[in-house]
Amino acid sequence: MLQLRTAGYIALDRLRSQGEFPPKWNGIGELEAVVDRFMSRFLEKRLEASRELGPGFHLYELLDLMIRSRDTEHMDEPSTDGEQKAAMVRALDRMNGLTMVYHHQTRLLEPLLAELSQQRDGPVRVLELASGSGGLAFALAEHARKRGMRLEITASDIVPESVEAGRAAAAERGVAVEFRVVNAFDLEGVDRNSADLVLVSQSLHHFTPGQLALMIAGAGNIGASAFVGLDGHRSMLLLAGVPIVASLQGIAEFTGDGFTSARKFYSDLELDIIAEIATGRRSHQVECSWPMSMLTVSTAP
């Protein structure tokens, strides 16, 4: 219901035929602003197209506009201290375990990991950005161990307390996952040719379209072959479902974040647009494997 595909494709076709899509950018310094500007233009055009399509389409568009939010989640607020942030990602980790999210994500990533491992002599190097507690990194490491697949996994986040907790958990479990502080926007400190796959899970909505484009372009710049973004599928069902499941953790701010997040999930077409502007080509795909959307971008030259 909140994917708004018909009006979205009409709007995008118009913008493409008018030469406005994909917008050109010169140098990484321009990318963020170009993508954010284009996304506002696209949403304006989608509203226009939905109005032309009739009340059935227009009403859903108005509903989407009402739901859409730019609020920052508590877990990203500068006023929330690092320990509280780490506690919130631990709550998310428990929620992911309860809803079997890691199992689902591992299954979704398996074909790409198998393909990458065929292309390499050594282990496939995975860099997860915004990894929070590192739950997915641990699940991937366990999956690789069971399948005899060679993975070298680095989990990273901007919150040092979450990184430290992840490092301690890796040591306690005896799992070879490295944890480090990395800002997903600039990948500062990440060596070129140190990752084959750059992965972002359940965090796409924490970033603006321009910031997501920076991450995709950044993955290409460090020499990764692929970028994968996994997140909740923009839908009415998750708008209700995410906060309800989050509330089981008994942390009011975390429940609030669940609602904010579901309001911010990207539609599949928005993810498609961001990837096309970031790469300047159509070397990506967006698919829905309920309740997730998965964006896979080939970032190889």
Ligand SMILES: C[S@@+](CC[C@H](N)C(=O)[O-])C[C@H]1O[C@@H](n2cnc3c(N)ncnc32)[C@H](O)[C@@H]1O
């Ligand atoms: C919703 S949590 C997702 C955590 C984890 N991927 C998961 O699925 O449990 C969002 C994460 O994004 C991290 N984050 C926010 N801004 C970031 C940035 N600029 N660079 C790296 N991580 C960031 C937060 O610290 C938080 O851990």
